[in-house]
Amino acid sequence: MTISSIRKIFSKASQTGFSIMLLILFCSSGYAADGITWGRLWFKPELGLREKYSDNIYLDSDNTKEDYITTISPKLSSYLAFTPDSKLDLTYRGNFNHHSNFDNFGNSNQGDIGWSLYMPAGSNIKIGANVLDTAIQPYYESDREKPYLKKAAFMDTLLKLGSFNEIGMRYEYSVRQFDNKLDREDDYDLNYFKIDFVNRYFPRFPLLLEYRYGVKHAEYNPSTNSRSNAIYVGARWTPETRLSGNLRIGYQYTDYDEIDDVSLIVVDTSLDYKLSDITTLRLKAIRKLKDSVRADIRETGNNYMFTILEGHFLYRFSDPLKLSLRLTYEKKDYDIEEQREDNLYGTRIAMDYSFSRWLSFYLSYRYRINMSTLESVEYKENVGYAGVSFSL
Numbered sequence: 001m002t003i004s005s006i007r008k009i010f011s012k013a014s015q016t017g018f019s020i021m022l023l024i025l026f027c028s029s030g031y032a033a034d035g036i037t038w039g040r041l042w043f044k045p046e047l048g049l050r051e052k053y054s055d056n057i058y059l060d061s062d063n064t065k066e067d068y069i070t071t072i073s074p075k076l077s078s079y080l081a082f083t084p085d086s087k088l089d090l091t092y093r094g095n096f097n098h099h100s101n102f103d104n105f106g107n108s109n110q111g112d113i114g115w116s117l118y119m120p121a122g123s124n125i126k127i128g129a130n131v132l133d134t135a136i137q138p139y140y141e142s143d144r145e146k147p148y149l150k151k152a153a154f155m156d157t158l159l160k161l162g163s164f165n166e167i168g169m170r171y172e173y174s175v176r177q178f179d180n181k182l183d184r185e186d187d188y189d190l191n192y193f194k195i196d197f198v199n200r201y202f203p204r205f206p207l208l209l210e211y212r213y214g215v216k217h218a219e220y221n222p223s224t225n226s227r228s229n230a231i232y233v234g235a236r237w238t239p240e241t242r243l244s245g246n247l248r249i250g251y252q253y254t255d256y257d258e259i260d261d262v263s264l265i266v267v268d269t270s271l272d273y274k275l276s277d278i279t280t281l282r283l284k285a286i287r288k289l290k291d292s293v294r295a296d297i298r299e300t301g302n303n304y305m306f307t308i309l310e311g312h313f314l315y316r317f318s319d320p321l322k323l324s325l326r327l328t329y330e331k332k333d334y335d336i337e338e339q340r341e342d343n344l345y346g347t348r349i350a351m352d353y354s355f356s357r358w359l360s361f362y363l364s365y366r367y368r369i370n371m372s373t374l375e376s377v378e379y380k381e382n383v384g385y386a387g388v389s390f391s392l
Helices: 003-027 181-186
Strands: 036-038 041-054 067-083 086-099 108-118 124-136 146-161 165-178 188-199 207-217 226-237 243-256 262-274 279-291 303-316 321-333 341-356 359-372 379-391
Touching: 146 181, 165 181, 207 243, 226 262, 243 279
Parallel strands: none
Antiparallel strands: 036 041, 041 067, 041 379, 067 086, 086 108, 108 124, 124 146, 146 165, 165 188, 188 207, 207 226, 226 243, 243 262, 262 279, 279 303, 303 321, 321 341, 341 359, 359 379
């Protein structure tokens, strides 16, 4: 099946999704507290409308261009409940952009399907697949977008072993294919496996042990072919507690076919802490090895050390009003091969207000600055957002 034929299927699927949405609106037997029910079927149609302003749409260091972008974002979530503990989920998301000043940016479509089964003791299994049709943005007015298709299939399992222990496993196979032959160096297929063990005997520090293994194959760029092993230790807290999320610190070794192997200390941590009933603090830290994308003219095509530090403060001023502040630091260290380092600093403030369960409004402002040892990739950008969201 070609990429163009898959896109035609997506187009037909989105048209069918909207038809089903309208049919359900007129023929549904009742409204749930969130969404629409029809026997064993559940639907939730959503529509987002957003206006964005950027004073540097191409993220250029010198020749900055401003633009106004209107985005229409339909979404249709649904599931069919075979039994109270087993269901089939289907989701479609789209982002359709209209740029006031430029025409070399694209749209995106994503579809997800999954079947899940929950067992009385808390064990569960989920099997699913997803398709993402998107693109790497252009960075010059004369540049082109680089569309690609990413497909994935996965299986997740969680096995409860008594009152304190659980084992989770995930297997995923993914493929990325670029439309243009000039970008085929960035095509790949990836096999990924993860297994983790959690012991909750000590509630304050539920022990987490995790192992990850990945094999990447790139037909048109064999220098990025690799096998990666990583071991993590840490803790995992459930959402019912004041502290929730994952704390992971580990060691990763990546064996490349044609370039030097890489070993490093890795971090994959995301924690939420409820300071009060209306205030939440989120902390995120990631350090890992990533492969660069040649189709992105800011990248080098080789691997780099990637670090993210993020703090997110969420405050519920009242029941319908939410205020948030996000501070972000990202670092790309190409010193392994390129002797280049990028440092991206960002901040974002946002306000969300829910008029009702089906209508909400938001405003946000974002500023980011990239400082690099390579002057040509440095940039500053101010972005403003305003949008509304409708849902049933």
